[in-house]
Amino acid sequence: MELYHLRSFVAVAEEGHLTNAAKRLHTSQPTVSAHIKALEENLEVKLFSRTPKGMILTEAGDILKAQARKVLAAVDEFQTRAVRLRADLAGAVRIGLNTDSEYLRLTDLISAVSEKHPGLELHLTQNSSDRILEAIRAEELDAGFVFYENPYSDIKAHALRRSRVLIVAPAEWEERVQDASFEELAKMPWVWPARYCPLGALVLDHFESRGFCPARTIRADSEDVIRRLVVGGKGLSIMREDEAEALRAEGKLVCWQTDQNQDIGMDIFFVYHRDRKDDPVILAMLEAVERVWKTEA
Incomplete structure (x- = not known):
């Protein structure tokens, strides 16, 4: 029995699938499967029930999983102590x-x-x-x-x-957004993150809590692209306060000023x-x- 057998066993037990365990261990699915088979043969104990929905621990496998974790934790602690004995980290x-x-x-x-x-x-x-x-x-x-x-x-x-997040608009939109409400902002063009973004989710929650949803006419997955599109007059977006204030000072955009904007932070x-x-x-x-x-x- 080798340590990598135990690592594969714990990974499959926690992930529930050979494919997910293989990704986690940076190896192939056949390799993980072979490790599980070798461990079961070595221990003469069936560790998993193989089902269409994935790998399910047997009663014996569930008991041995806790022991395997302790063994791996002990090995990691052994390695950590060895590193601490070195003069320098490298x-x-x-x-x-x-x-x-x-x-x-x-x-x-x-x-x-x-x-x-x-x-x-x-x-x-x-x-x-x-x-x-x-x-x-x-x-x-x-x-x-x-x-x-x-x-x-x-x-x-x-x-x-913790940083404030501001709603920003192109500089030439200053009069348009200065006294705008959330509802009015939602009707304007927006530049929105192309995929899940914590900033985007934060602001979207604020809109949805008021019953509005911003129009998302342009999507971009880069902060730099979003900045360029706002400065270029393509729509509103969201930025950290430090970024927004720096661009505002250069006259490249305006910040939507309202007490409600104070509530948005990350x-x-x-x-x-x-x-x-x-x-x-x-x-x-x-x-x-x-x-x-x-x-x-």
């Missing part, structure tokens, strides 16, 4: 970025990490918040920044800051897999992030 750290580097204080973060842990090499990947969470769960990323509340129990999230989180909460690399990154964002605050 290697690549894969970090997901969900927005622009200036907002995330990336330059300061890189300096903080390199100053204290010069052996760590940051590999930075730009993506949406939901995909960053998925990548961390799939072990494709070590940690990352996301905008909305973490929906997963296996992800640890640290809140860093948090930025630093996230990583809960199983790695004691990992020295994750602890080093968390220390650097908290130091940088504490200074920012």
